[in-house]
Amino acid sequence: MRVVLQRVKQASVKIDQQIVGAIQRGYLLLVAVRDxxxxxxxxxxxHKISKLRVFEDEQGKMNLAITDVGGAILSVSQFTLYADTRKGNxxxxxxxxxxxxxxxxxxxxNQKLRATGIEVATGEFGANMAVALINDGPVTILFDTENK
Incomplete structure (x- = not known):
């Protein structure tokens, strides 16, 4: 699996001009699965995402997890994270x-993330989605289970 995590001040996803998922402070996750x-x-x-400490503490150090700051997750499926661009255009x-x-x-x-106590909003798998976000930092982290 591949996940691109972006720390956000807010994020939302629309399908056909209708908001189907939105959060304030937390993470936007772009999620891809392999067979x-x-x-x-x-x-x-x-485990890694729910425990990741990338929110600032009182001293300004990235030392707090999403649960420490009451953050939420917007999870969006994105198979294009597995794009192969080696040949042609x-x-x-x-x-x-x-x-x-x-x-x-x-x-x-997403169910397992919710089971950790984190609020999780989602897009719709396979839909054409418009994703909006205000990146916080910016902080962007790539997870790839091939490299764990």
Whole structure:
């Protein structure tokens, strides 16, 4: 799995001009699944993301987790994180998971994040979405379970 995490002041996702998910302070997650991903990959990412300390404490150091600041997550599926751009000018997406498995793992990932006590809003898997955010920092971190 690959996740791009962005610390945000706010974020939202619209489908057909309707807001389907929105948060204030927290994380925007762009999430991609491969067919070879496992339950252990989901658990690893949920642990790392829920415990990640990238919010500033009283001394201005990134020392607080999302739960420490009452933050929320906006999770958006994004298979294009597995784009292969090595050949030609049109990316290939053979490395992205098949929709059936990817949907199941994306939903499972979000459920497990919610189980940690974090509020999680989502987009809609496979939909054409307009994502808006105000990046905070900016702080952007890439997680890839191939490199855990």
């Amino acid at each position: 070879t991903d496992t339950e252990a990959d989901v658990d690893y990412l949920v 049109r990316p290939g997406f053979a490395n992205a998971g098949q929709p059936e498995k990817a949907t199941r793992y994306y939903d499972w990932f």
